[in-house]
Amino acid sequence: MTTIITTQRRPTRSRLRVGGDGPGVYSALLAPTFLLLLMITGVPLAVSLWTSLQQWNRGSALAPRFIGLGNFTELAQDPAFWKALGLTAYQVGATVILQLVLGLAIALLLSRSFRGVGLLRSLYLLPMMSTPVVVGLIWKMLLNTDNGMVNYLLGHVGLGPVNWLGSTTWAMPSVVLTDLWLSTPFVVVILVAALQSVPQEVMEAAEVDGASSWQRLVHIVVPIIKPMILLAALFRTMDAIKRFDTIYVMTGGGPGNATETLDLHAFFYAFTYLDVGKGAAVAVVMLALVMVISSVLLRTMRPR
């Protein structure tokens, strides 16, 4: 057995030795990939940062002008920006927390053994495979105040029509509901896998010791799968912050600016008002936000 392993390794070593196996070779081998990554991520990022420091309106005949942090200063003084930031926090907080709670509940259900569970697991993945724009359009039709299915069903139980997407009270909850439908399956997939790793003997020992189902969940299951919960939270948070498609399709940021999150705020600046400098500044703020939240979550995930 040992001989075989030695035989298999030899050619690899000898090949590396042809050009030497020092750091220079590794760098040379990594260079093309690194350069490609730099081109497709680093360069656009640098251009975005540079653009955010310019006064640049594509609708104007004037050439771009360097204004330092001028765009950021203006954003800091703009109530609409702070409202967009608050709405982003609301949207992200509500969707991620509800998705984790719902996702855990559904994962607990789907990790049990019963007839048809395999089919149920497959069906539950369907929303995740749908295109967000299509999902937004479908939910827009379902939630239509005058002709939508949701109000039609509510009417059968004596509840009046609700102006889901046209009222400032209901627009954001409707948007959150859509994302719950769309992205909770992602959390379920991660947590079903995590639940498979919970040692059965520990659960049985706790049961023998008289622990209730709730106590087993809170004191055994959740601590064991905590890293996976945080991983799901990390992915979902990053995704929710940059969520654009469904909101744009369903409400276009309205009514008023009741659903205008930072993403839509940046979009309006850059592509409706053609103020690309300010649009880039909002995008940079979003990037900073994602980085801070991600690093906090990653730190929490690190084993102590």
Place this chain on the structure above:
Amino acid sequence: MRFRSMRRTGAVMVLVAAVAAQTGCSGLSGGGSGGASGSAGATTLNLLMVEQDSTKELRTTLIPQFEKSSGIKVNVELVPESGYDAKLATAVDATNGQYDVIMTGAKHWNTLVPRKAIVPLDDLAKSSGNDQGYLDGFPHTLLDNIKVDGKTYAMPYQVGAELLFYNKDLFTKAGLDPQTPPTTLAEVVAAAQTIKAKTGKAGFVGRGSREANENSFLWLMMWFLNGGRWPDGADPASFSVLTQPPALTATKNYLDLLGKYGPKGVSNYGFAEAQLAMQQGEAGMWLDAAQLGPALEDPAKSKIAGEVGYAALKGQGGQDYIVGAVWGFSVAAATKHQQQAWKLVQFLTGAKTGVAQVVSGTNGSSGRSDVLADPAAQKALNPGFVSALTEAIAHTNPRYTPLIPQGQQIRGALALELSNSLSKGRTPEATMKAAQAQVQGLLK
């Protein structure tokens, strides 16, 4: 071994070179980033248009006819209207020769003209003469109204003049005479109130959503009818128009018509939802762009086909009181084939193309008066529609977006505050005060 490896490497390099050469060639033959190009005597033009039924028909049916008769190859690119402004802003300027002919609207001229991205067409028109009545076919008031600094930068293709569409059946049920529709905005409000009270259906429907500034399009129509107009220039002091009586009256009209007499979910309605409400017979009146009207007469889609009335409303503050989204075709400054590009513009905005599209039903609101007067077109269209549209075009004003770089942002501010008020029930005064404050901030 080494020779074989070298040979293999060489073969790969040859293949890569061949692919690169092929790509380069196809880029040239297709116009690519180099814009209009010629190969073996044939000229290729690149045409950028907004995606809609009429432009799709241009691409598939009519432009091939032009290619056959002229020997000019045309590459067509269609972009949805929601992303069209951004496309124009990034892909068209004085030095970028990606396109030769561009579909432009009045809202684009304030940015494309100062950037010298499109050329004046007056000299081209003069040099080609009045071929087969080409120029005489346009209403002169329309040609005058679309001039920028006294020059024409686009030939009109489609005039989305706002018309009042009404459901004759609901008018009768409400005790109103369908033969004498409202002619002023005040009469529209009164009729909407009656329809709502007598039939329980929405008296009026229109654009309430702020998406793509849709609601501001309807409000601007109401403002123009009440005598409001944007000032020339960008002096912040002269832009204090939103707190003046025409704007306040227009806002009251808007909030009453949509908020009190409109469908419950109207604050999220764009033109498509409004059109559907009319087609379903759920609303008595609808004020919107003319080209949306013919779909109401389609029995396959509309319950009110044959029961639709049309009217051009009368307004104040001059003769140019009808908001009209004029779409036209412009010649890019960077084109190397100006004469051929002009020939294509003439074809796209000519009478023959206009009549063909009216008959096929894809463009019911041509920018040419001779198209509407053509027997084939008149046979295809509702006579009431033709009569109302002819009158509306004579009063069309395409300058409904301020012709300054902040124009779209001003529309955005209006759209935001109107949407806020429609969903929160604010007064017209509070709405316009908030909008005015935003506009002043933008102009600082």
